[in-house]
Amino acid sequence: MFGIGTGELMIIALVALIVLGPERLPKAARFAGLWVRRARAQWYSVKSELERELAAEELKRSVREAQRSIEDVGTQLRDAESRARSGLDDVRKGAEDLVADARRMPGDAPATHRDLPAPPVAPAPDEAPLPPEAIAGDPTRPPVVPPVTDEEVPRGAAR
Structure with missing residues (x-):
């Protein structure tokens, strides 16, 4: 601890024995040991306090770094939100412009469901269906194909 070797300790002990004498040397050694123990205890106390403070620091x-990273993520989220809102506003404005243009030009407006012709209506059930010869002669009607039964399908053919 102090860099004192064994030989040096022997010289110190011999000088202490000569100076203090055999009667006072044990009491002085106990007193020196007490002070050494107190110094060590104080040193360990200071050392542990420093370690605790360093750990707390x-x-x-690390808490500050975590807060900074959370703030960075929050900033990125706010930026993304503002970009999304800006894009949405641009789309909304474009749609409003298109609607306004369509209202200004009623003759050139695209056809709506009201402007489209009505879909063809199937014949009423009380009307007699046309004979196959009449349907075959009409080029606007698709050809009628009779349904195929299971007996007419060859074995192993895909359906």
Whole structure:
């Protein structure tokens, strides 16, 4: 601890024995040991306090870094939200412009469901269906194909 070797300790003990004498040397050694123990205890106390403070400082630093990263993510989210809102506003404005243009030009407006012709209506059930010869002669009607039964399909053919 102090860089004192064994030989040096022997010289110190011999000088202490000569100076203090055999009667006072044990009491002086106990007193010196007491002070050494107190110094060590104080040293360990200071050391443990420093370690605790360093650990607390490290914890505080990591909390600050976490807060900074959370703030960065929050900033990125706010930026993304503002870009999304801006894009949505652009789309909304474009749609409003298209609607306004369509209202200004009623003759050129695209056909709506009201302007389209009505779909063809199937013949009423009380009307007699046309004979196959009449349907075959009409080029606007698709050809009528009779349904195929299971007996007419060859075995192994895909359906």
